[in-house]
Amino acid sequence: MNNTASKNYRTLLLLVSIFLSLIANAQVGIGTVTPNASSVLDITSTTQGLLAPRMTTVQRNAITTPADGLIVYDTDLKAFYYYSSGSTSWLVVSSGINPRLNFKRIRSTDNLATVLATELTNGGGTKYLLNSNTLYEINGLVTFNFPIDINNAYVQGLDSNEDIILRTTGNIFEGATGGNIKNVTLRAATGSVFNLSGTAAQNLVFRDCVVANSASVGTISGFGLVFLSIIQFAGNTTGITYNNITQLLLSNMGWFSTNTGTYEKLTGTFTLVEKQGGFSQVEGTAIGFDVSTAGLAISGDAVLESVVFTGSNTAGYVKGYTTGSYTGFNFNNSWSVRAAGIPTETDASATADFSMDYAVGSGIGVSFTNGANPSNIVKVGSGTPSTTYSNLFRFSTDAANRLRYQGKKKRIFQIGGSISFQVPAAGTYIIYIAKNGTAISQYKIYGRGQVTNDIVVLPLNATTELVNNDYIEVFAQRYTGSNGDIIVPNMTITIE
Structure with a gap:
């Protein structure tokens, strides 16, 4: 055998040995001669990486009958995707340590009958009944052919300008359950965005969204908590009605002048209502905020704070x-x-005044029933005096010369005014501000008539704390002098 033949023979033996070794070990090492025993392919390098197939989203979706577990890198979405035959869809390779298990992404290119097949079946074929505690990510413009029963799920986009839920006919959200909606635009071209009637055990959170070009924003009724925050409303024909909600929280709602009808309306019973921040641009015949429905009742606090009404x-x-x-x-x-x-309307702004004014020589009599001095203390104007009440805010009057506080918060009031009276004979008299029928003795003021029919004019001043339903009146007492009525032609009281 010549040298050339011998050399070729040795090379062939080496290749056969390597091939047989690979078959025997079922392993390949690149960059290493000792591949890991658990691997089929072991690539080792400190200067280079593994480059997977790279393609656009369209190219990835065009792969025919992808194998279960097939991996590619999507250059449009900048992420690795693998194919799951169980969900018949491409799934992103999560970078989280504990990736969410209850998750579905709904893209504009998806066939809803496939992606939401289970939800449609669970909804009886007439609605998509979402799986509770599951995150449904909206990716792009998704047109729903049936309404969504949110069923305590999470419906969320990444950008409300691009991630849109559209219904060309009918309502978007229907049912008796709450959930969480975030970062999407909602459009119900001929129906309502919301047609929800839940129970006090259900909560609805709706935030960072846009509601646009809908026939109606709709109705939310019966929930324990409804929280809307940072919502833009534009181009809607009719707004939203909130009905029978335990706690209603509205934060930074923006109603543009392109809306028509009534923007927000409250009906039924509530425990707490708070609307804070935001604006309402009201043009034409639109109504910004409607609380006129008979029977509207709020058992706790109701706050409308820092909202700007313009238009x-x-x-x-x-x-x-x-x-x-x-x-x-x-x-x-x-x-x-x-x-x-x-107008500002708070208990801190509560105010009222009244005046009693008779012609000279006339007035209302004040009778002291005992003959001793000091006499008993009696109310001034306990009959039907000619009294004018004005500027009543958070005050009412349910008896002659009485101002009753109707505010809910305890506060301190300043009381001022004056009284003039004619004495039956020379004598000294005391005038009191009274609270709830009891004279406040520290604010009594003395006045003396020198002769019969003398006119005494006294200022009235007091400071007192009032709670809901407390009332203020003016009382008088004879300190010295003869029996007989004093005649009061004029008295004014202001409380603020």
């Missing part, structure tokens, strides 16, 4: 209570209101 239709900023409000104001005693464009 040419100033009369439509608020459609106020038909009963229980005060002249020139919109709300009843349950509310604390500090909002630009409408």
